[in-house]
Amino acid sequence: MLEIKRSITLTGEIKVPDSDRTVVYLNATVAEGGGEDSINQNIQDSKLYEANKEVVRREIAEFTQQFYEAQDARATETPEQQ
Template structure:
């Protein structure tokens, strides 16, 4: 039996000025049914991360806020459908 689940996937790459290198890779999934939401971050370049920690962390926070917004939108859609 096929069981299908829908989700929203957000991806992000944080780069610093004057560099084409990805410092942090971000991935988030918001499941339509609310089960299995997750956020992951992978530091790809630890030297650039350390050198730009404050700015990179601000970008991570912005990504996290987008994740929360997707969760909130799902919650609103679920409430409206009931």
């Protein structure tokens, strides 16, 4: 029996000014129709993270807000839309 599950995947990379290096990698999944959602962050460059905590944390908060909006959009869908 084939069971297909759909999800929305969000990915992000945070870079700081004057650097082309990724400081933090972000990944989130929102399962359509309910199920397990996840949000993850991986610090790729701890020195750049420490030197730019304030701006990096603002970017993480922005990504998290996008995740919440995707969850909220799912919650407002009617069964016919899923």
